[in-house]
Amino acid sequence: MWLVTGASGGLGQALVGEVLSAGERVIAVTRDDEPLQPLTAASPGRLRTVSVDITDAGTLRPVLDDAITGFGRLDVVVNNAGYALAGPFEELDDAELRAQFEVNxxxxxxxxxxxLPHLRVAKAGRVLQISSLAGQIGAPGMSAYTASKHALEGLSVSLAAxxxxxxxxxxxxEPGAARTGFRADWAGRLPGSAPLPxxxxxxxxxxxxxxxxxKQAGEPARMAQALVILADMPSPPLRLPLGSDAVTGIGNxxxxxxxxxxxxxxxxxxTDHTKAI
Ligand SMILES: NC(=O)c1ccc[n+]([C@@H]2O[C@H](COP(=O)([O-])OP(=O)(O)OC[C@H]3O[C@@H](n4cnc5c(N)ncnc54)[C@H](OP(=O)(O)O)[C@@H]3O)[C@@H](O)[C@H]2O)c1
Structure with missing residues (x-):
């Protein structure tokens, strides 16, 4: 059984569809379950949507516990929800920066x-942390987003161990650029008034x-297929870039x-001591 956040569109929705096609069951965590209704209707009993604010830990925990217990098991957790706060660092205010970290x-x-308590009981399971090419590199105007994805990667490297x-x-x-609502979303968030010259x-x-x-290269449905393949690998990698742009960008x-x-x-x-202790 899979748990996928950020499931209302883009990669998350494609993944929910792909997992259902593979015959599995899914808990889809979303702020808006309306786009998932056709999938719910087409997969009776195999897709449960959970509408909850993932930034509210107190509310989230019992709701997810209920949903996981309802399905009886949990195999794969996918932290996919995320957005990009774009803009030059000096033009971002503190509340926006903190909100970026709250979600990502x-x-x-x-x-x-x-x-994790459910996976520990089973002594098995997969955690897929959807970072980004931006979890490995930086770029002008992307300081908030890259910082949040680097933080996610830092947590994940230690957690993996x-x-x-x-x-x-x-x-x-680590997806490269993909054709989802992601860029339109961050374009809408760009600081509108009086940019610093x-x-x-x-x-x-x-x-x-x-x-x-x-024009982005990444196809969400193909990325979703790769994630289903990944979750079945007996020896999965610590990192998996998705898309040729991610492979090239991270390699460079x-x-x-x-x-x-x-x-x-x-x-x-x-800077080492000159005498051995
Ligand atoms: N598209 C790209 O070019 C690209 C590249 C690299 C990495 N990524 C990463 O891939 C993941 C999926 O993104 P996507 O491309 O599929 O973008 P998307 O179509 O915009 O979907 C992102 C999902 O994240 C959730 N989300 C967004 N803002 C949120 C907020 N403020 N609070 C809670 N949930 C929020 C939403 O799900 P709900 O409405 O269901 O809550 C949304 O559907 C993200 O983590 C993103 O950083 C994307």
């Missing part, structure tokens, strides 16, 4: 707190990127980081 980081933590001995495997999924080029680049939403970032590590290694190592 703390809500995922809330879901894990509710789900904690959970592996308990039989629970964790994979960080020094950052006009950042606004222009963000607007171009948002406008190219329909890691090569650059390694090159820089080597270039400054002498200065880095010069």
């Amino acid at each position: 980081f703390f809500a995922a933590a809330n879901v894990l707190r509710a789900a 904690e959970l592996a001995p308990l039989g629970i495997r964790t994979t960080i999924v 020094d950052y006009l080029h950042v606004h222009e680049a963000l607007a171009r990127s948002a406008g190219a939403a329909a 970032a890691r090569s650059g980081q390694l090159e820089e590590l080597r270039r400054f290694a002498t200065l880095s190592a010069s």
Whole structure:
């Protein structure tokens, strides 16, 4: 049985459809279950939608406990809900930055707190953390989003090591750009009034990127298929980029980081004590 957050559209909805096609059962956590009604009708008893605010830990835990207990088991948890707060860092206010972390980081933590006790009892299960190419790189105008996804990745790397001995495997999924409502959503959130003149080029680049939403390489249905394959792997990877742009972008970032590590290694190592203790 799967639990998928952010299920009303985009990758989440595609994943719910793919999991149902594979004959499995799903708890779909969403703010709006209306787009899922056709899937509910087509899969009697196999899709349960849960409308709850994932940022409210106190409400979420009992609701998820009920839903999981109702299905009798839990096999795969997918923290997929997320959005991007775009804009130059200096133009973002503190409340917006914290709200970004509430959804992309703390809500995922809330879901894990509710789900992990069930996986630990079973001594099995999969955790799929939907991060992003932005969980590995940075870009102008994306400081809030990249920070939230880096935080999710940091939690997940340590969590993976904690959970592996308990039989629970964790994979960080890093999609590249995909054709979903994601970019239209963040375009709508761009700071509208009086951009700082020094950052006009950042606004222009963000607007171009948002406008190219329909040209993104990533196909949500194919990404969903890859996630179903991933969940069946006996030895899943710690990280799985999705899309050729994610593979190239992460590869370039890691090569650059390694090159820089080597270039400054002498200065880095010069801070050691000169005498062994
Ligand atoms: N599309 C891309 O280019 C891309 C690239 C890299 C990573 N990603 C990641 O992939 C995941 C899925 O995104 P998507 O592309 O499918 O985008 P999407 O179509 O916008 O769907 C994201 C879902 O997240 C939930 N969500 C959004 N804002 C929320 C909020 N403020 N509070 C609670 N839930 C919220 C919504 O689900 P409900 O309405 O059901 O609550 C929404 O349907 C996200 O984590 C995103 O960061 C996307």
